[in-house]
Amino acid sequence: MELEWLREFLKGMVKPVAALAVVFMAVTLSYFQRLGLEGEMLYAVFRAFLQLSIIGFVLQFIFDQSNVIWIILAYLFMVSVAGHTAGQRAKHVPRGKYVAGVSILAGTAITMFLLVVLNVFPFTPRYIIPVAGMMVGNAMTVTGVTMKKLREDIKMQMNLVETALALGATPRQATLQQVKRALLIALSPVVDNAKTVGLISLPGAMTGLIMGGASPLEAIQLQIVVMNMLIGASTISSIMSTYLCWPSFFTKAFQLETNVFSSN
Structure with a gap:
């Protein structure tokens, strides 16, 4: 039961991970157009994922406290x-x-x-x-x-x-x-x-x-x-x-x- 929240979280991440396909499409287009934005795009997506994941856990904690x-x-x-x-x-x-x-x-x-x-x-x-x-x-x-x-x-x-x-x-x-x-x-x-x-x-x-x-x-x-x-x-x-x-x-x-x- 203690890991139930983690299982639910990982299960819910299936669709967000699948949505990375459109990011890879953008990265590919940037590469072939020689825009030089590939690294920045991947960094931005990784940072957004990390920040949103952390804030999600923080908000869940705050909601549970109701203080x-x-x-x-x-x-x-x-x-x-x-x-x-x-x-x-x-x-x-x-x-x-x-x-x-x-x-x-x-x-x-x-x-x-x-x-x-x-x-x-x-x-x-x-x-x-x-x-x-x-x-x-x-x-x-x-x-x-x-x-x-x-x-x-x-x-x-x-x-x-x-x-x-x-x-x-x-x-x-x-x-x-x-x-x-x-x-x-x-x-x-x-x-x-x-x-x-x-x-x-x-x-x-x-x-x-x-x-x-x-x-x-x-x-x-x-x-x-x-x-x-x-x-x-x-x-x-x-x-x-x-x-x-x-x-x-x-x-x-x-x-x-x-x-x-x-x-x-």
Whole structure:
């Protein structure tokens, strides 16, 4: 009985292993086209297999415990990794990893709190961890793009910003257009995805439910909730990141911190 879970796991891996055939097809095509991606493809597939297998066992352990502490620890781990990744995307933003981490934490925590209070999801590991993972992943992408684009736009328009500051504008007023542009670029994919959901492709959550045996109507209901929460969390996180970036972009005398914009 002690090895029953291992037997079930190995039995369930038959289809994923069979699906490697399409990977080998891609590797073969890469080889004949001389793309040089064969090693990277195999490494990516192996890493995905290893990571997903480990996280599967970890989630199974957390689900069996049903303890709030494990939910919080899993959530904070996801936020930490996401903050680190988004900070690397905006590597020229001072304290970028800290800014990204706090922004992602704020956006996802506020959204999750509202969902739980409104009884949309019960506060259990089986619901909270997958939902938090989707929100953190989207907030990570949006936050990284926002920070990176904001710095680039201010750098390209330093003369305009400095002129506005010289005329008495505050940092917020002087960079208002740059902030708007960064937010629009970062949030547009999330909004566009919501507009076309179900028309171009079936989202992952909805597809998983249907393949798991749920009715299409039940799957649609969950997907609507998912799209709503992704828009909410992404918007809060991206806006928060712009506010946290400002202190690094300006001196205490309301002048541009030229050292921040000197590197490419």
